[in-house]
Amino acid sequence: MTYDAGNVFARILRGEIPCGKVHETAMSLAFHDINPQAPTHVLVIPKGAYVSWADFSAKASEAEIVDFVRAVGEVARMVGAEAPGYRLLANHGPDSHQEVPHLHVHVFAGRPLGPMLKRPG
Secondary structure, eight states: OOOOTTSHHHHHHTTSSOOOEEEEOSSEEEEEOSSOSSSEEEEEEESSOOOSHHHHHHHSOHHHHHHHHHHHHHHHHHTTOTTTOOEEEOOOSGGGTOOSSSOOEEEEESSOOOOSSOOOO
C-alpha cells in the first residue's frame, strides 16, 4: 500500500477538514473518530506520511517514534481510560480492513470491549 497524500488524515493535517482534536504535539495528532465503535474512540496519527507500523518504524526519526508512542499513552490518560482499561488497534492492508492509508492507532474505551477476535469455531 502506498501513501496517498489526498487521504482524509492528510487533509485533516493540512487543515482542509476539521476534526474533534483531543491532543496535539509537534509530531502527532489525536482526534475523535467520526464513526465511533466504542463510547471513547480516538485516533492518534503521526504527522508524517507513513502508511503502516512497518513503514513508520523503518523511516521515522527517533524523535517521531518517541513522540507518537508518548502521544498514544497521553491520550489514554487524557480520556480517563487508564484505570478501567482500553484497547489499542492499528490495521494495515486489505486483510485487516485498513480504510485510510495513513498510520493510525485507535484508542477504544468506555465499556467492556470483549474478546479481540472471534475464535474459529
